[in-house]
Amino acid sequence: xTSIKDIALHCGxxxxxxxxxxxxxxDVSQDTRDRVLQAAEALNYIPNTSARNLVRSxxxxxxxxxxxxxxxxxxxxxxxxxxxxxxxxxxxELHQMDTSxxxxxxxxxxxxxxxLIGILFLGGRFNYSPEEMALIHVPSVFCTYTNSFGTxxxxxxxxxxxxxxxxxxxxxxxLVSLGHRKIAILTANENxxxxxxxxxxxxxxxxxxxxxxxxxxxxxxTGTFSDMRAIYEATSxxxxxxxxxxxxxxxxxxxxxxxxxxxxxHGRSVPQDSSVVSIDGLDLSEYTLPTLTTLVQPTEEMGLxxxxxxxxxxxxxxxxxxxxxxxxxxxxxxxxKING
Amino acid sequence: xTSIKDIALHCGxxxxxxxxxxxxxxDVSQDTRDRVLQAAEALNYIPNTSARNLVRSxxxxxxxxxxxxxxxxxxxxxxxxxxxxxxxxxxxELHQMDTSxxxxxxxxxxxxxxxLIGILFLGGRFNYSPEEMALIHVPSVFCTYTNSFGTxxxxxxxxxxxxxxxxxxxxxxxLVSLGHRKIAILTANENxxxxxxxxxxxxxxxxxxxxxxxxxxxxxxTGTFSDMRAIYEATSxxxxxxxxxxxxxxxxxxxxxxxxxxxxxHGRSVPQDSSVVSIDGLDLSEYTLPTLTTLVQPTEEMGLxxxxxxxxxxxxxxxxxxxxxxxxxxxxxxxxKING
DNA sequence: AACGTTACTGGAAACGTTTCCAGAACTTGC
DNA sequence: GCAAGTTCTGGAAACGTTTCCAGTAACGTT
Numbered sequence: 001x002t003s004i005k006d007i008a009l010h011c012g013x014x015x016x017x018x019x020x021x022x023x024x025x026x027d028v029s030q031d032t033r034d035r036v037l038q039a040a041e042a043l044n045y046i047p048n049t050s051a052r053n054l055v056r057s058x059x060x061x062x063x064x065x066x067x068x069x070x071x072x073x074x075x076x077x078x079x080x081x082x083x084x085x086x087x088x089x090x091x092x093e094l095h096q097m098d099t100s101x102x103x104x105x106x107x108x109x110x111x112x113x114x115x116l117i118g119i120l121f122l123g124g125r126f127n128y129s130p131e132e133m134a135l136i137h138v139p140s141v142f143c144t145y146t147n148s149f150g151t152x153x154x155x156x157x158x159x160x161x162x163x164x165x166x167x168x169x170x171x172x173x174x175l176v177s178l179g180h181r182k183i184a185i186l187t188a189n190e191n192x193x194x195x196x197x198x199x200x201x202x203x204x205x206x207x208x209x210x211x212x213x214x215x216x217x218x219x220x221x222t223g224t225f226s227d228m229r230a231i232y233e234a235t236s237x238x239x240x241x242x243x244x245x246x247x248x249x250x251x252x253x254x255x256x257x258x259x260x261x262x263x264x265x266h267g268r269s270v271p272q273d274s275s276v277v278s279i280d281g282l283d284l285s286e287y288t289l290p291t292l293t294t295l296v297q298p299t300e301e302m303g304l305x306x307x308x309x310x311x312x313x314x315x316x317x318x319x320x321x322x323x324x325x326x327x328x329x330x331x332x333x334x335x336x337k338i339n340g
Numbered sequence: 341x342t343s344i345k346d347i348a349l350h351c352g353x354x355x356x357x358x359x360x361x362x363x364x365x366x367d368v369s370q371d372t373r374d375r376v377l378q379a380a381e382a383l384n385y386i387p388n389t390s391a392r393n394l395v396r397s398x399x400x401x402x403x404x405x406x407x408x409x410x411x412x413x414x415x416x417x418x419x420x421x422x423x424x425x426x427x428x429x430x431x432x433e434l435h436q437m438d439t440s441x442x443x444x445x446x447x448x449x450x451x452x453x454x455x456l457i458g459i460l461f462l463g464g465r466f467n468y469s470p471e472e473m474a475l476i477h478v479p480s481v482f483c484t485y486t487n488s489f490g491t492x493x494x495x496x497x498x499x500x501x502x503x504x505x506x507x508x509x510x511x512x513x514x515l516v517s518l519g520h521r522k523i524a525i526l527t528a529n530e531n532x533x534x535x536x537x538x539x540x541x542x543x544x545x546x547x548x549x550x551x552x553x554x555x556x557x558x559x560x561x562t563g564t565f566s567d568m569r570a571i572y573e574a575t576s577x578x579x580x581x582x583x584x585x586x587x588x589x590x591x592x593x594x595x596x597x598x599x600x601x602x603x604x605x606h607g608r609s610v611p612q613d614s615s616v617v618s619i620d621g622l623d624l625s626e627y628t629l630p631t632l633t634t635l636v637q638p639t640e641e642m643g644l645x646x647x648x649x650x651x652x653x654x655x656x657x658x659x660x661x662x663x664x665x666x667x668x669x670x671x672x673x674x675x676x677k678i679n680g
Numbered sequence: 681a682a683c684g685t686t687a688c689t690g691g692a693a694a695c696g697t698t699t700c701c702a703g704a705a706c707t708t709g710c
Numbered sequence: 711g712c713a714a715g716t717t718c719t720g721g722a723a724a725c726g727t728t729t730c731c732a733g734t735a736a737c738g739t740t
Binding site: 689695708 | 711712715723726728731738
């Protein structure tokens with residue numbers, strides 16, 4: 001393994017000079033610059049990241065802390081984020097967390113240990129306090145996060161998300177406009193201070209807007225976005241408990257897919273007997289039977305925004321921005337008009 | 341940021357002693373050990389990875405080089421691998437590659453630059469030459485790889501995979517035993533020296549075994565495992581070209597799901613008009629309509645084996661092993677018996 | 681001719697660890 | 711009571727960079 005020292009020796013210059021050349025510092029003559037670069041090439045020099053990191057006390061790696069990697073929407077997002085981050089010359093470290101773990105605490109620790117230059121949080125809760133935020137001394141962007149509980153000042157955090165409440169509202173609107181009044185909801189958790197709670201809020205707001213009474217019997221909590229067995233069970237329980245609904249709003253595509261299967265197993269076909277609307281717009285949902293009517297999240301744009309945000313934030317610490325994306329309804333075969 | 345030096349000062353011992361305590365070296369008295377650990381705790385000490393990496397000239401990170409992250413089978417595998425790797429105290433770096441890139445070359449470069457201690461290759465080709473393998477100076481495990489083209493000696497590589505040929509064969513067997521003789525295949529690429537070629541081979545072998553003539557008209561190449569649009573188009577072309585088949589063998593669950601949709605759009609329902617069998621056993625395929633008949637890969641075990649293999653290999657360089665897992669048929673609603 | 685600039689270069693400290701070597705303080709065995 | 715271990719500890723070098731400071735040489739200016 002050849003080092004900067006070897007190059008210096010080979011060229012008869014000082015170590016510092018080689019370092020200057022390699023880091024494109026201006027104050028070195030064209031002649032020595034050429035010689036050094038040539039030697040570096042010839043000796044097949046590869047910089048030692050650890051040494052550089054040590055003296056700079058920073059690295060080139062950004063961590064992605066994810067709760068619930070199995071969520072297929074996240075999978076795609078992760079893919080895009082990783083692509084962009086690497087493209088821009090940084091490295092991405094993937095860290096999964098259990099739902100029970102405290103993402104901020106873990107993030108803070110990782111940042112110190114591994115000299116991270118940035119953190120992307122994906123899938124956490126939505127009620128960070130200023131005190132908690134203060135734990136993190138590293139540029140951080142919260143993906144699919146909205147400061148919906150108003151715990152933070154806009155100048156204190158960066159985020160990329162859709163308007164979850166609005167999307168849920170739109171989903172319910174769609175159903176109502178097709179004549180549905182008895183609309184069940186399939187959510188992960190009614191009050192987890194996170195995406196599911198927010199979409200649940202949107203559902204309730206929409207009902208109220210249309211003068212429909214909220215019925216707790218029509219709420220099914222799955223406890224998860226990705227465990228299909230649990231989603232299936234929750235749907236089945238809902239059907240057994242109160243099968244009077246004519247439509248289901250599922251807060252994620254995957255839930256909708258599983259719900260359709262559960263309905264089918266209980267002798268109710270979609271969309272004849274129940275309509276289903278969801279949020280996500282996975283590629284997959286255009287190829288299911290029936291195809292899903294879903295509010296599409298602009299995944300590509302969101303992933304790009306995540307990568308761009310964190311890198312901007314690293315370059316300009318403290319310059320926080322929030323990005324909110326619009327969802328778009330993609331009509332599918334999972335709904336039908338009824339005579340309300 | 342408190343360092344080892346601060347602890348030493350605080351306790352009135354030497355730096356080296358602190359290091360020994362922190363690394364669990366035996367030759368230090370219980371008394372000093374306690375004092376040091378206590379101080380470390382009190383001063384909120386966090387080790388500096390860069391410094392350690394520098395002096396050890398190695399890191400604690402294992403890279404996962406993936407071709408085609410969007411493949412949902414891979415998503416799950418990645419999740420499990422990441423979980424196990426972190427659990428065992430290492431860090432996982434995710435690197436995606438285009439299909440066009442040379443994974444070994446990229447791996448070799450990354451290993452040097454980033455002082456990787458190991459590489460997991462996922463989704464590459466199956467015909468590495470000994471010369472190519474020599475590029476990689478770091479313990480490496482090839483996931484979902486079989487040395488099917490016999491280019492390597494068993495003592496020269498580590499791998500974790502299923503027997504792709506056998507699985508494909510089993511899939512076709514299943515269809516034949518239900519009376520099917522005109523069996524189409526949906527594959528990514530007939531000759532990519534990779535998973536798809538191997539499964540294609542298994543398909544051909546099975547046909548031959550049952551005395552069924554191979555018909556090139558019944559072969560549909562999608563060119564991809566995950567681009568659903570492309571899979572849909574390939575299936576549609578197949579149907580238009582020769583719709584005489586009574587069954588389709590799709591080499592991956594996702595392909596089967598899209599194929600079923602394409603068939604449906606062409607007025608052929610599954611399993612009434614065509615049976616479909618595939619390989620993967622995604623959780624999802626138990627919740628589609630119809631559910632898939634598929635050969636299940638033991639994803640959990642495979643992911644575990646990947647993590648275990650690479651760590652074993654790091655600890656005992658050169659000790660190569662190959663793991664081959666059995667697939668199990670999971671019957672679903674996508675097939676039916678016909679009178680052949 | 682003396683002086684101040686400018687352009688370039690070398691030396692050396694520092695980053696936070698690990699690890700080798702040597703030495704001090706005890707034990708043990710005879 | 712002395713040599714030979716044993717057990718624990720400290721000092722210092724090394725890992726490969728970056729960066730600060732000082733210094734030299736060449737060049738214009740006055």
